[in-house]
Each structure stands twice: as structure tokens, then as C-alpha cells.
Amino acid sequence: MFDQIFGNYLVESGRMTKEQFEKVIERQSTVRVKLGLIAVSEKLMTAQQADEVNMLQSVMDKRFGDIAVEKGYLTDDQVGQLLKKQGNIYLTFVQTLVDEAICSLEDIAAFLDDYKQESGFSATDMADFVSGDPDKIIALFLPADNNYCARLCGVAVRTLTRIVDSTAYISKAYLTDKLDAGHGAFQAMECAFQITSGFAGEGKNLLAMAVPFAKEEFEEVDIDALDAVGEFTNCVNGLFSSALSEEDVEIDMLPPVFYEHKITITGRFYILPVTIRGCRMNFIVSADSPLIIQ
Amino acid sequence: MANILMVDDSRTSRRILRQILEQEGHTVVEEAVNGEDGVRKFQQHRPDMVTMDITMPVLDGIEALKMIKALKSDSKVIMVSAAGQKSKILECLKAGADEFITKPFQQNEIVEAVKRIVGKDSSISAV
DSSP, rough: OOHHHHHHHHHHHHHOOOHHHHHHHHHHHHHHOOOHHHHTTSSSHHHHHHHHHHHHHHHHSSSSHHHHHTTSSOOOOHHHHHHHOOOOOOHHHHHHHHHHTTTTTTHHHHHHHHHHHTTOOOHHHHHHSSSSOOHHHHHEEEEEHHHHHHHHHOOOHHHHHIIIIITTTEEEOOEEEEEESEEEEEEEEEEESSSEEEEETTTTTTTTHHHHTTTOOOSSOOOHHHHHHHHHHHHHHHHHHHHTTTOOOOOOOOOOOOOOOOOEEEEEEEEEEEETEEEEEEEEEEOOSSOOOO | OOOEEEEEEHHHHHHHHHHHHHTTEEEEEEEEESHHHHHHHHHHHHHHHEEESOOSSSSSSHHHHHHHHHHHHTTTEEEEEEEEOHHHHHHHHTTSSSSEEEOOOOOOHHHHHHHHHHHOTTOOOOO
């Protein structure tokens, strides 16, 4: 997540070209090895165990290390050692920028300072940003004042990067009371509190999610593409509801609803901007009142 | 190989599930878009097995499961749903569901669940 957020910031602010960024990402993907692969090569897990954990990870809102510890395949200490071997994504990204002669270490320090100022981040936030821990990075961009909304946004982002597109990244969430959008798919959930979530986008942007999730080519954001977006939302809400059921909070999910044409959303709700392959869309979560979609 | 009825309001989910089942040599005899449609098509086709979503309009999957079990107590039903809350899983198992798979699912979860049911039921051809 760090590489996508900071890399896109550098591209958008004209400090790196799109082509240079693509080269950096390509080079990084050859350097950064998956945790399961390291665990198997270190003989801490069998290939079968790693496959099992990878499979579980794709259907659960948990990290590889957490699942491996739960299954008794690794200890917390071993996960720590493996993460060290895997390397900090911030350090490998910076190293690649320098190796490719895109910028110097001094430039990067200055760019990070600019990013800190422009994002309104504190020194502690920046420490989390460069920590290499995706959960800490995601938390920086989530709503700060609503626990359930933040948790739901967190599940959405992790699920998105895990099963739709690993290069997806987010911008800072914000609270608003009105949004116009070209299309959208939403799902309401009922419990002690009411919460509705979904995705809205302009033009063909929602296809960046619908196509890889459904593994189907769509020409337009039609009802079939929106069904894919709605089904992804349903999966996110299901993972969120399952996690809350462990805390004895019961949630009933209602069937998703789709809007093929222009909509205006009103109420009090959070917007978490999500970018997938250059296509911007918004994950929307109602804050403390129902969403009105017209 | 089993004749299977799929009940799910999501076209995306039905399409992915159909691909997995047909790749394994099973036949999807019919698709239903909600619980009521599912019960009606179950009566028409009497499939070997049903895959059943929970969150659906008109009639939800748990009610449809109960109605199908009332029609044929030994019918085989695999719940395939994002609603993976403990209470939902327990309610489905109490109502007679044979398997519960949470979305987003992996291909082998579906394949293995169907295999387990085929293995237990001698009336379904394993070939």
C-alpha cells in the first residue's frame, strides 16, 4: 500500500513519470517475496500448509502470519523473523527509486516532508506510513471518529487488495452530506445501529473493480457489472458482520441494490476514495443516519 | 456426478459457481434468483443437490432451506453465503444444511463440499 500511495503522489506531483513508477513497481515485485514462500524455504512450514494458509487468507479478513499462528504452523516470533526477511516495503521502494536513479535519498526525504504537510499527518502518522505495516497505513486514511465505519472501511480495503487488485490504494476518508455519482451499488445492514455501505463511481471507473472480481469483461457499467460490485460489497459486509458476531453483535444484511443511472446520495456518510489502476471510485459508509439515494 | 440447483440473487455469484461445478462435471439443472424461486424450481427438478445463498429478496435462503427440507427431508443443501455470522451458521445447520461455505469462496471449497456430499449419498453417481 505504501508504494502505491507514495508512488502515485510522486507521479501526480510531477516528481516521477508514470513510466518510471511502473518500472519501480515491476522491479519491486521481483524483489519482494511472499511470506509463505519464505516460510517454506526456511522449512518453518510445508508447502501444503502455506497453500492452506494462502487459501484461508483469500476468504478471511486476516493476514498470512495471523492465520499461520492460529493454525499452530508458526509462532509469533517466527512470523516476526519472516517479516524481517521479507523486508520493509518502504525501504525496498526507496532503494528502488535510488537504484533506478529517479531521485536521491535527500530528494525522497524532502518529498516525504511535502507529503506530510499536504496530508496533514503528524510525525507519528508518518512513522506508521513508512512502517511497512499495511494495517497501520490503512488506519491513517480511515474515519477517526466512528469505530464501526473505520472497521468496515478497513475490511473493504483489505478485501479489495486481497481478492480484486493488490495495487488498489486509498486516499483519506472524509465525512460529507451529499455526493453525485454516475452509478452505484449499495447494501444496508440492520442491527442495533443501521449502516449502509457501497461503491459509487463515474464513467466506467467501477469496471476496474467489477471486471477482476467477476473475472468477466463488461463494456459498460450496466446492471451485470453493478451486480459484481454489489456482490463484492456483500462479501465485505459479510466479513464485517462475521467479525462483529464474534463480539456478540448481530447484523442482518439486506440484498444489495443497484443504480445504473446518475444518483445523488444524501445523509451523513463517510467517503473513502479508492483508486484501482488509475480509476477512482468511492467506498461509502453511512455514519449515523440512513443514506438517501435518488 | 450431481444435478444441482443454484439459488442466488447475484448473477456474478451464480456465474462463478456454475463454472466451478461444470468444470467438475456436474450439471446445473436450473438457476433461481431468490428463495421462493428456488423452492419452486426444487419441486420442478428434484435436483441431487442445492447451493443456497442466504441474503436474497422475496424469501431468504434460510426460509427456503427449511421449505426444501420440509418437501424432502433428505435433500442435500450447501449454503453459500457472505452472511457468515455464528448465529446464521448455527441456524442453517439446525435447519438441516449439509455444508456452509462463506463468500468470498475458493474453488476448492466448493469442489470439496460437493465431493463430501456425493461421497455420502449412494443415490448420486460419483462418476
